[in-house]
Amino acid sequence: MPATPLIGITSYAQPAQWGAWHLPCALIPLMYVGSVERAGGRALVLPPSTEAVEETLDAVDGLVLSGGVDVDPAAYGAPAHHTTDEPQVGRDAGELALLAGALERDMPVLAICRGFQLLNVLRGGDLVQHLPDAIGHEGHKEAPGVFSEHPVEVAAGTRLAEILGARHDVKSHHHQGVGRVGADLVETAWAADGTLEGIEDPGKRFALGVLWHPEAGEDTRLFAALVDEARSYRGDRGRAPT
Known part of the structure; x- marks a missing residue:
């Protein structure tokens, strides 16, 4: 039976409310989990x-960088807008x-929205x-809470x-984007207005960033490609199947 890769998903750090409780939480929209599974x-x-x-990183076979709040502009030497x-x-x-x-380990990485931006900043x-x-x-964020x-x-x-072909319909929810493209990254996708929507490092096994939210749609091809690469990565480093 093929190994089941373990995919780490970075979490939001936000206040959340359920029942009578309102507390700071480490949380993730369940769409990410469902897409991986x-x-x-x-x-x-x-x-x-x-x-x-x-x-x-020893414990996982692949990494998803999730969406969320804007990256601190100090990380790329800019004052805050x-x-x-x-x-x-x-x-x-x-x-x-x-x-x-x-990336140092050549572990498969899928960087989504904020994660796409972090990859570029790194x-x-x-x-x-x-x-x-x-x-x-x-047009990339027309209403809060709506893709x-x-x-x-x-x-x-x-x-x-x-993975996706020459054209792909996406769901977006962002007001920021990439300016100067980081070292060793190539541009892979654009919206009609010229906004850069995809980057990747062709020197890595699988290091893709997309500005949209693939977890919000029905198309799981990006996650399937990540999981396939994570399965291969798991085998290459000799981890036991689960």
Whole structure:
């Protein structure tokens, strides 16, 4: 029986309410978990922390960097725009450490929305802090709590095109994007307004970033590709099947 890869998913660090309780939480929308498990993996939620990073990476076979609040502009040497979220310095530090360690190991990584932005920042790139200032509309985040829908064009010859084809309809919810592209990353997808929607590192086994939210749709091809690579990675490092 094929091994079931264990996929770590970075978590939000937000207040949450259930029943009579209203407390700070490490949480993740269940859509991420469902997408991993439909693709044949087992999800493990990873709270934000810079502690025991190597031990955490020892335990998983792949990594999903989830969405959430804006990356602290100090991480790429910029002052904060007035629309930029209050920084979550602990989450930024923990996820950057996990991402750097995963890439060093050549562990499969799927970086989603905020994660896409973190991947670019880790490689020395920067961000456009408020896309409407650059593109003149709010089509990537038309209403809070509601995904905007639009197509992207995917560059031929990229890993993303191999998985999704030349055109793909996506669900977005972001007001920031990539400015300067980081080292060793190639551009892979764009919205009609020119917004960069995909990046990848072709020198790695599987290191893909997308600005949209694939977990919010029915198409699990990105997660399936991640899980397949995680299964191979698990076998290459000799972990026992589950």
